[in-house]
Structure formats: structure tokens, C-alpha cells
Amino acid sequence: MSLIGIRQIIPAATKYFRYPLTIGTFQYCTRTTSDPSNVLNDLTDWETLNKKKKISKAMKAYLERAKEHDEFMKRQQFEYNIGKRHLANMMGEDPELFTQKDVERAIEYLFPSGIYDPAARPSMRPPEDVFPARKAAEFDEAGRPHHCLFYTGKPNFFKLLHDAADHLQQLYKYEDQVIRKKATPDPNGNLQLGGSMWVNKDQLEQLLVEKISDLEYDNFKVVMERLVSLPYSYRYKDFIEKFRKPLAVQKFALEIPKPNYDEEGRAYITTYECLRKKARGDVTIRSPGTGKITINKKDITYFDDVQSREQVLFPLIFTGMQNRVDVECNVEGGGPSGQSGAIRWGIAWGLRSFVDKDMLQQMQVAGLLTRDHRRRERKKPGQPGARKKPTWKKR
Amino acid sequence: MFTRNWKHLCRRYSQAVTFRTSEIYPAQHNENQIGLFYTIKPDLCKQLFNHGGLPKSFMKQTKTFTETAIMVRQPALDIMDCIRASDMNKPVIRYVLYGEKGSGKSLTLAHLLHYALEEGYLILHVPWVSEWLRRTPRHKEMTNSQTKEGFVDLPLDAAEWLLHFKTQNQALLKNCELKISKDYEWSKREKTEAGSPIAALVEHGINRVKYACDVIDALLLEIKILSNSKQCKTFVAIDGFNSFYYPMTRLNTPTKKKIKPEEVTLTNSFLELTKNDWNNGVVVLTIDQLAVPDENQESFLPRYLLYKKGFEHLDPFVPIEVGRYTDKEFLSCANYYRDRLWLRGPSDLETELKFTSASNPYNFMLQCAPL
Structure with a gap:
């Protein structure tokens, strides 16, 4: 079946084949924010609001944009649902139980793509994934802002700082109280922050739905560090953990395989598919x-x-195991540097089962557990190598 | 100041561990000294190795260290024990040293040469056979042999070897016990009479380069006779012996004809010497991958390197493998380098070097050079 045929069958589905260029066109979408304190409930009854007499120009413009966006999103949602049903029918499955995962599978099956970058391959996703979230109205119909920090330009960000500072003051007060009462501190109340780190600037921007500068991000980190350094900071654990994300180490620490035992009673572990350049072993x-x-x-x-x-x-040598383990390797393909790189990765990957957690983290930091995906770059026509250009000659 | 402190530290470090033995006579070495270094006196070293015999990279190192220190290793001790235990009236025993590249065959041979010198052997030492057959410098001289039809002479190389022979055996040649048995007539005017000392023969070869090859031929025959009649005991040492059996040499005659090794007079003389038809002597040979071109270096074992012909020529022989450093030898060598300020840095450097050099002496030496 040709691609055109599919498009005719599911005209709606083609709308969502996301290509990088089309995203930038939807700039006036206005919707949701992560902050629940903002007023959202009047979003849908814009018609009744429109009828009221006293409405500021800003509100009017906003309402128009909101209406447009709502309609747009509704249409997109509708088309997405239709497309999903079509896909389900084509795949011979129940449309009611067809999930997003099934959609992705179907797209991969029906439109196989060899494009290198996964982001450029055809896909069909729910509209709220494709179109970025926008801030909702920050002012009422009379044009008065809801938020007390509206005129700072970045209300959510400064609200965060205010909250943090407020928590700081509360903690100082609490500490004084504890000292005054000569009470013993709570033994099991302490904050475990070893396995996580602060969200980075981009993630914070997504959380706040606001653009912030580098300096502001630094300020955020300073305040949060100060909050964390206080002895009773565990009282605001929820607040702090909202802005932390777990380190990647924990993820694979869980999936370390247990070694097998051979007939001599020695623990052994085999790592297959050690790849580097063209070598495998x-x-x-x-x-x-x-x-x-x-x-x-x-x-x-x-x-x-x-x-x-x-x-x-x-x-x-890095793990200090050079005299405590035996290593057997089979490698083929590639040259010496590729083969040795493949073996290096295989040894490091296998050693995970024989070292403790600290060493594992050190190995991770040293880059021993990272696969090197670089391959030979192809030669380009019209030039002698991958990047090399011919010698420049005047004429 | 800083360097002096370093030196001080290293010296103190070196005093704490033993890597050196004060026993400078190889005949006295035994199992207790395995892995330890002993120093050859400079004048002896000059006498033995002035015209080659030690590998070039090792020579450089001795110059840096201002001493010639050789490690006492098992293969050399084995051969010494064998020599002591063997009956000199029986035909000569051929010992063949083999091993990987850079494992210390030549230095084991040097150790044995020192032993032979101290024991009063007459030494016939060929520093590197490939020097004759495979190396072709611009001044290489080649002439057709006048006494043997279809053979080629290398007069300059022969004369050089005679000089080497003369310096190595200064003491023995000085006393005129060793006399030749028959007349040799070189030309109408020149001849060496029976009863004249060997030294005269050697001198003649050096002065009249034209006859050097014939002189060597005669000299080796005479030495065989002298050994048989117990007037001297002989120690033959040939480094890179398998070069004699590689099918082709790199030599060309002026008419661009390729020369096979058996067409060179020197080859025949020395192959004659390695036969076991004489007694009161010792023959130590090394066979080396480096003596043949790269494409024929697949294995270091005697059967591969000597080919069938060479193997049958030597059979029966005593093969002795020179291996990589053992842990003890490696540690001792590392300590020696530290003593010479050749190796610095933390002490866990050794473990890494041991792996990267795979305990190969030559590789270890190379890798320590920039450290």
C-alpha cells in the first residue's frame, strides 16, 4: 500500500505527522499553566463573559485568542481520535482499547522510516503533546491581575522565591522554639538528597511556564541550597522535592544482573554485544x-x-580488581582501537556485578559505563574525505 | 635542591630492596641470585662487546646508566650447570636459545660469554649473523671467492670479525701455545708456515683483507684441531643463527644475481663449526624472529625458524626457552630502574607497566624510557 493511499483513508491522521518546521506556526495557542492558583474555570464560558459590558481591551484580545485556541485544540483532538480509530481498524484491533503505545507501533509498521534522527520520523501524538502549553489569563474581565506579583513580569518565579524565603523564616522560628523547649530533634526526620540534584534551567522554566535568566536561576539555586542546609528542612520536604530530579545512576543500579556460578564454584558473568566502531565481542x-x-x-x-x-x-585498574578477576574475551571485526574499546566497555559492564555502589557511581562518572556510539563518518562526494576539502587553488 | 631530594629518596628506596648482587663472577652465580643484577667491569665489557654483541638499545641504556648490568636469569644458569656437568671428551653439545622478540636471548648470551671468558675458553662469537647476510650498507664489499668455485666472499665483514676475535681473546692469543698444524699458502710470496701461532694467522687476515675469508676458514679448522687435541677449550656463540637458513639473503652480486646463504664462504665455515664432529667445546646459538623478514615471523619456535634443513643440521640439540620476566624478576628490574632514576612516580605504576608490557623485558625497557 502506498503512502498516498493511506492518506486518503485517514486524512485526519496526516495532520499529526509532525515535521519540525510546522511547530513554529502555532504561536497564539493559549492554555493551561502548572500553577493551580490561577483562574481557569472561566475558560470555557467565554460566551457569557463576552456579553458583559465592562471588559478591558486586553481581556477582549485574550478572550478572542483563547476562543480560537480552544476551537483549534478541540478540532485537533477530534481529528486525533478519528485517526486513532482508523489506525486501530487497519491494524485489526479494538478501537476503544487502542492506546498511544499501539498508535506508535502502528505508525512504525505502516510507515517504516530509515531516517537517522528519530525526531524526524513520522509520528502521531495527542495534540497536547505536540503543541506547547500556554499561560492562561492572568487578569479578570476588568483587566485587574489575579496574582499579586503580576507586575514583576514573572509571577510564578518570584512566587517560588517568596515561598522559599517564607519557609526559611518559618524554619528559623521553629528552631528557636525547639531550643527554647529543649526538645530533642526528631531522629528519623532528615532529608535524603544524595540521589538527586536540582532541576536544570530548562526544566525549571517548564515547571514555571516562564522564561528565566541565568542570574535568576542562580538565585533560585542559592535560596534552595540555603533552605536545604537548615537542620529542620525536612519539614518542607514536599516543597524541596518538587524541584529535584533523581540522578541517572539509580536507574541502572537496579538492573545489575546477579552472577552465575560455574562448575568450579566461581562466579562469572558474560556481557554479550560489546560494540565499539566496527568491532563486536x-x-x-x-x-x-x-x-x-x-x-x-x-x-x-x-x-x-x-x-x-x-x-x-x-x-x-580503576576498580582495583586487576588481580582479583579473570577476563576472557572474544572479539571480531574492526581494528585494534575498536576491539580494545569494545573489550573495555564489556569489562566495565561486567564488573558492575562485582563492585560496590560507591565504585559504581565513580565508574559512571569516569565514563566507563557509557557506550561510545561514534562511527566512521562517510566520505562526501566532491571532497577527498568526510570533512577534508580539496586544496584551494586560485585558478 | 628538589632533584637532590629525589635522588636521596630513590637511593634510600633502593637500599631497602635488593635487586643487585655483588657477585661479579658468572661462575659463582646460583639460584639465590635469580632476578638480581650484576655489573660487568667496563674494561671487560670493552673487551667482549666492543665490536657488537649487546643489542643497540641496551647499549644506549648502559651509556645512560653508566654501567653494564645484566640480570641473572634461569636460562643462563641452566646452561652453565649443563656445561659444568657435561663431559668434554664427548662431541660438543649444541644449546639453542629461543624465545619471543625482546625476551633477552642476546643478553643471556652475553652473560654466557662473560662466563666463558672467566673460565678461560677460547671464544668464537658472531655478534649478529644478519649483519653479514641481510644488512646491505653502501660500502658492503663482495668478491667472488678465488679458492672455492661459485662462492662469494665478504672480506670486510670477515676482517671485522677477525678483529673482534682478536680483542675477545687477547689473553689467550698472547701466549703462543696455540700453533697451526699445516702450511697455508695465500699467494706466491705470502704464506703461513706450520707451527706459527694462531695470532699470526689472524694478523694476516686483518692486514690482507683480501684473504680474510680464507683465513677464517683455516682458523676455524685449526681451532677444531686444537680443541680435539685438548690444547684449548672453545666456546662458540652465534647470535641470530637462523639467518644462515633463511632461503635468501639480501646480497646481490654486481651482475644482480641473488645470493643464497649457502653460497657465502663465511656461512660454510661457521656451519662447519656447529657440527658435532669435534669435542672439548660448547656451542650456544640463538635463533631470533628479528633475524628474518617480517613476513616469516609467525612463530618463535626452532622448527619454524630453522626450517627443516637447519633443524636436521642441529639435531640433536638442547633447546632452552628464554621467557618473559617472572614476577620476581619484574619487580627487581623495576627497582633497578628506580635506583637509576629511570622510573619515577607512585609505586602502583609497576602493576600497570607489568600489564602493558606483558612482562616482556624489551617492552618494559621501552615503556620506562619516557617515564
Whole structure:
């Protein structure tokens, strides 16, 4: 079935094949904010509001935009639902139980794409994912702002700072109270912040639906650090954790495999698919060992140059396991640097099962657990190499 | 000031661990000294290795360290024990040193040469066979042999070797016990009479380069006879022996004809010497991957490097492998380098170097150079 045929069958679906250029056109969409204190409930009854006599010009303009956007979003939602039903029918599944995940699967099946960048491949997603959220009205029909900090230009951001400062004052007061009463502090009330960090600037902007400058972000961090440094900061745990996000380490710390045991009773773990450049191989690590390294049934002299040997050795030396494990590798394809890089990654990946958590974090920071996805860049026509240009000649 | 402190620290460090033995006579070395360094006296070193014998990179290092220190290792001790235990009246035993590139075959041979010198052997030492057959500098001289039909002479190389022989055996040649058995007539006017000392023969070869190859031929025969008659005991050491059996040399005659090694007179003389048809002598040979071109370096084992012909020529022989450093030897070597201020930095450097050099002595030496 050709692409045109599909478009005829599901004309609505084609609307959502997101291409990077089309996003910028919807600039006047006005909707939702993350702050619940803002008035949103009058969004839908804009008709009755319109009828009222005293309405400021700003409000009028806003209402027009809101109406337009609401209609637009409704239409998009409708088309999305139609498209989803079409897709479900084409895939022979129940349209009622067809989820977004199924939609993605169907699109991948019906429109297979070899485009390198996943963001550029065809997709169909709910309109609220595709069109960015906009701030709702910040003023009433008479043109008076709801928010007390409206005239700062960034009410949500400064509200956050105000709240933080207020919490600070509360904590000082509470500490004084505790000292006055000579009470013992709560033993299980402390804040665990080891596994998380502050949200970065972009994420904070998304949370607040406001653009902030670098200086303002720094101010945010200073205030929050100060709040956290106080002894009773656990009292505002919810507030603090809203602005923290977990580190990536925790994620794979959970999925470390348990080693198997061979007939000699030694723990071993095999990492398959160790890839680097064109080389691929597998690495087996056996735990009580003497530091014997076997690469394709030869010892370390399989590699002639020092650099490759160092690469193989680095994870072992880094973790201090060079005399405690045996390593067996099979690699093929590529050259020495690719093969040694593949082995390095395989050893580091396998060693996860034999080291403690601190070391794991250090390995993560050292970049041992990161796959190197770089490949050889293709040669371009009209020039001698991937980037190299021909020698410039005047004429 | 800083450097002096460093030196001080290193010296104190070096006093704490033993890596050196004060026993400078190789005959006295035993299992207790394995892995330890001993120093060859400079004048002895000059006598033995003035015309080659030590690898070039090692020579550079000795110059830097201002001493020639050689490690006492198991293969050399084994051979010494064998020599002591063997019966000199029986045909000569051929010892073949083999091993990976850079594992210390030549230095083991140097250690044995020192032993032979101290024990009063007459030394016949070829520093590197490929120097004759595979290296072709611009001044390489080649002539057709006048005594043997279809053979090629290398007169300059031969004369150089005679000089080497003369310096190595100064003491033995000085006393005129060793006499030649028959007349040699070189030309109408020049001849060496029976009963004249070997030294005269050698001198003749050096002065009349034209006859150097023939002189060597005669000299080796005479030495065989002298050894058989117990007038001297002989120590033959040939480094890179497998070069004699590689099918082609790099030499060309002026008519652009390729030369095979068996067409060179020197080859024949020395192959004659490595036969076991004489006694009261020792033959130590090394076979080396470096003596043949890159494409024929797949294995370091004797059968591969000597080919069938060479293997049958030497058979039976005593193969002795020179391996990589053991842990003890490696540590001792690292300590020696630290003592010479050649290796600095934290002490866990050694573990890393051990892995990256795979305990290969030559690689270890190379990798320590920039540290």
C-alpha cells in the first residue's frame, strides 16, 4: 500500500505527522499553566463573559485568542481520535482499547522510516503533546491581575522565591522554639538528597511556564541550597522535592544482573554485544581470579600497541580488581582501537556485578559505563574525505 | 635542591630492596641470585662487546646508566650447570636459545660469554649473523671467492670479525701455545708456515683483507684441531643463527644475481663449526624472529625458524626457552630502574607497566624510557 493511499483513508491522521518546521506556526495557542492558583474555570464560558459590558481591551484580545485556541485544540483532538480509530481498524484491533503505545507501533509498521534522527520520523501524538502549553489569563474581565506579583513580569518565579524565603523564616522560628523547649530533634526526620540534584534551567522554566535568566536561576539555586542546609528542612520536604530530579545512576543500579556460578564454584558473568566502531565481542568475567586476561585465546599481546592494552586494563585498574578477576574475551571485526574499546566497555559492564555502589557511581562518572556510539563518518562526494576539502587553488 | 631530594629518596628506596648482587663472577652465580643484577667491569665489557654483541638499545641504556648490568636469569644458569656437568671428551653439545622478540636471548648470551671468558675458553662469537647476510650498507664489499668455485666472499665483514676475535681473546692469543698444524699458502710470496701461532694467522687476515675469508676458514679448522687435541677449550656463540637458513639473503652480486646463504664462504665455515664432529667445546646459538623478514615471523619456535634443513643440521640439540620476566624478576628490574632514576612516580605504576608490557623485558625497557 502506498503512502498516498493511506492518506486518503485517514486524512485526519496526516495532520499529526509532525515535521519540525510546522511547530513554529502555532504561536497564539493559549492554555493551561502548572500553577493551580490561577483562574481557569472561566475558560470555557467565554460566551457569557463576552456579553458583559465592562471588559478591558486586553481581556477582549485574550478572550478572542483563547476562543480560537480552544476551537483549534478541540478540532485537533477530534481529528486525533478519528485517526486513532482508523489506525486501530487497519491494524485489526479494538478501537476503544487502542492506546498511544499501539498508535506508535502502528505508525512504525505502516510507515517504516530509515531516517537517522528519530525526531524526524513520522509520528502521531495527542495534540497536547505536540503543541506547547500556554499561560492562561492572568487578569479578570476588568483587566485587574489575579496574582499579586503580576507586575514583576514573572509571577510564578518570584512566587517560588517568596515561598522559599517564607519557609526559611518559618524554619528559623521553629528552631528557636525547639531550643527554647529543649526538645530533642526528631531522629528519623532528615532529608535524603544524595540521589538527586536540582532541576536544570530548562526544566525549571517548564515547571514555571516562564522564561528565566541565568542570574535568576542562580538565585533560585542559592535560596534552595540555603533552605536545604537548615537542620529542620525536612519539614518542607514536599516543597524541596518538587524541584529535584533523581540522578541517572539509580536507574541502572537496579538492573545489575546477579552472577552465575560455574562448575568450579566461581562466579562469572558474560556481557554479550560489546560494540565499539566496527568491532563486536563478548566478555566473560570470573570473580575469584588472578588477573589473567585472554583475548581470542591469546594473552594481552593480542594487542601490539600500548594504547590498546591500556584501554583493556583501565576498568580493572580503576576498580582495583586487576588481580582479583579473570577476563576472557572474544572479539571480531574492526581494528585494534575498536576491539580494545569494545573489550573495555564489556569489562566495565561486567564488573558492575562485582563492585560496590560507591565504585559504581565513580565508574559512571569516569565514563566507563557509557557506550561510545561514534562511527566512521562517510566520505562526501566532491571532497577527498568526510570533512577534508580539496586544496584551494586560485585558478 | 628538589632533584637532590629525589635522588636521596630513590637511593634510600633502593637500599631497602635488593635487586643487585655483588657477585661479579658468572661462575659463582646460583639460584639465590635469580632476578638480581650484576655489573660487568667496563674494561671487560670493552673487551667482549666492543665490536657488537649487546643489542643497540641496551647499549644506549648502559651509556645512560653508566654501567653494564645484566640480570641473572634461569636460562643462563641452566646452561652453565649443563656445561659444568657435561663431559668434554664427548662431541660438543649444541644449546639453542629461543624465545619471543625482546625476551633477552642476546643478553643471556652475553652473560654466557662473560662466563666463558672467566673460565678461560677460547671464544668464537658472531655478534649478529644478519649483519653479514641481510644488512646491505653502501660500502658492503663482495668478491667472488678465488679458492672455492661459485662462492662469494665478504672480506670486510670477515676482517671485522677477525678483529673482534682478536680483542675477545687477547689473553689467550698472547701466549703462543696455540700453533697451526699445516702450511697455508695465500699467494706466491705470502704464506703461513706450520707451527706459527694462531695470532699470526689472524694478523694476516686483518692486514690482507683480501684473504680474510680464507683465513677464517683455516682458523676455524685449526681451532677444531686444537680443541680435539685438548690444547684449548672453545666456546662458540652465534647470535641470530637462523639467518644462515633463511632461503635468501639480501646480497646481490654486481651482475644482480641473488645470493643464497649457502653460497657465502663465511656461512660454510661457521656451519662447519656447529657440527658435532669435534669435542672439548660448547656451542650456544640463538635463533631470533628479528633475524628474518617480517613476513616469516609467525612463530618463535626452532622448527619454524630453522626450517627443516637447519633443524636436521642441529639435531640433536638442547633447546632452552628464554621467557618473559617472572614476577620476581619484574619487580627487581623495576627497582633497578628506580635506583637509576629511570622510573619515577607512585609505586602502583609497576602493576600497570607489568600489564602493558606483558612482562616482556624489551617492552618494559621501552615503556620506562619516557617515564
